[in-house]
Amino acid sequence: MTNASRKDPDGFRSLQTKGNGIKTQAIGFLLLDNFTLISLASAIEPLRMANQLAGHELYRWYTLTADGKPVSASDGLKVTPDVSLRTPLTLDMVVVCGGVGPHRSVQREHVAWLQGQARLSRRLGAICTGSWALAKAGLLDGYDVSTHWECMAAMREAFPRVELTTRLFCIDRDRATSSGGTAPLDMMLNLIAKDHGRELSAGISEMFICERVRNEQDQQRIPLLHVLGTTQPKLLESVALMEANLEEPIGLDELACYVGISRRQLERLFQKNLDCSPSRYYLKLRLTRARQLLKQTSMSIIEVASACGFVSTPHFSKCYREFFGFPPRDERIGNLQPVARLQVDALFKDAAFEVISGEPVSSALVALDQARGEPTYASVTVTK
Known part of the structure; x- marks a missing residue:
């Protein structure tokens, strides 16, 4: 059987197939420094499960960093990417994974590479605060865009031509952007439904014990x-x-x-x-x-x-x-002030919990120290 495809008005390909003649879609996940791991997992896991439930490779993915070296997530865990931006790849879509301090994490290499991907007519996406990189590259002007609510004020000031919304995610023509946390899961499930039907999307949500797949009308943080x-x-x-x-x-x-x-x-x-x-x-x-x-x-x-x-x-x-x-x-x-490379003793001096001698240093301490500069740090009073 042959593969029949059509273009949806939003610019995303919707595949209608019979048999196994389905084109595998390659997605590159560009990891910015201090990206949020939960958002990356929420975006990749539905693709893994789509392959598992379908019984063949509908999607493949690659993680990328500017130089191909490991990058730290916002929780301090280091992730080793598959390739660097210099590695030649044929991708159908690029998704920028942001997190803490995107205005500090986006580099010139990221912007130039993303602009090159746009010239190659790649579909572009972003999760959490990754939309900052696309906006910096001038690739979101005139598009409806979702980003993490914590980043919205800064993005409005920095990129007035971007149409920011409070929706969980937006699929606007050949752009797909999502807020943080588990919202990328909903965005990917909606994209998978467009590509391969709602039955597959529903099956993935059942595997992940996701009671309801949220749509573009759902709002973040009210x-x-x-x-x-x-x-x-x-x-x-x-x-x-x-x-x-x-x-x-x-x-x-x-x-x-x-x-x-x-x-x-x-x-x-x-x-x-x-x-x-x-x-x-x-x-x-x-x-x-x-x-x-x-x-x-x-x-x-x-x-x-x-x-x-x-x-x-x-x-x-x-x-x-x-x-x-x-x-x-x-x-x-x-x-x-530049982020200091603190000595371990200095890092522990003001730690919120005691360090037990002889145990390895938890990355939670590094993440907590980095979070001190965030707008929401200590913004909630916790009582026993």
């Missing part, structure tokens, strides 16, 4: 919805308006009017469900956004203050110090 469910629609609507208006904050009277309640009702909703006033919650959102911009961009403190709705830099600095315990200047200084 924390209040998870906390409150759907019992407080006015509160959820209010917070959504706040998040959409950080640069030019809405007055509380106006906000209450937009959601159709009185200001007193608005204040009661926030106090009862979030244990704070609406103005305090709004300030928290703006300062959290400011911290992301300070850590992930080269914007000046004045520019960050303006982008987050503060009328003056002194007022911004005062609010920032009161909320985080130090001024934004210290945040920026700490972020610009």
Whole structure:
């Protein structure tokens, strides 16, 4: 039997086959330094299981780094790639695997190689924060793009021509981008369904005990919805308006009017469900956004203050110090310092747990130390 194929409107090939005359698709996974291992596994494992369930090779994959040398994941584990960027490969798709600090991990070699792959009409994708590399190469302009929510503020500032969304993943023509964690699993299952039918995709999800394959309409990280469910629609609507208006904050009277309640009702909703006033919650959102911009961009403190709705830099600095315990200047200084190759003793000095003599050093300590510069480090209070 022959292999019949057609082009979907989104640019991804959908294979309709009879018998075993199916073209094997080759996918290259470009690993950036400090990529997230869970995202890589979530992307590759569905391909492995597709082959297993089909009984033949539908997909093959290669891991790549710039120089072919091992690269560290965000948890400190080192992964030895299959090849370097200089190795000639015939690929159907390239997926960039990002993680911690993509603006520091993307190198000139990555950008040049990705641009070369685009000229060869390769399909391009990204998982977690890997979309930063594609955007840096100018390959996402005008595309709907998903990235990890933690990276969205910096990407909006750095790449205004990229159409960022809050969806778990986006498949837009010949681009497929996903947020982090397990979201690449859903993206790959959807791509596999396009390639080889929903029966195979459903079989893979059953093997992975995945109760539901999420689609492109599913959104990433709506924390209040998870906390409150759907019992407080006015509160959820209010917070959504706040998040959409950080640069030019809405007055509380106006906000209450937009959601159709009185200001007193608005204040009661926030106090009862979030244990704070609406103005305090709004300030928290703006300062959290400011911290992301300070850590992930080269914007000046004045520019960050303006982008987050503060009328003056002194007022911004005062609010920032009161909320985080130090001024934004210290945040920026700490972020610009090069990452030190710490001695083991120095690394353990401020460790959150005791090191047992004679045991090998856990990579968890290195990962924890690297995470100190992340916007979400120590952002949640843990109680016993």
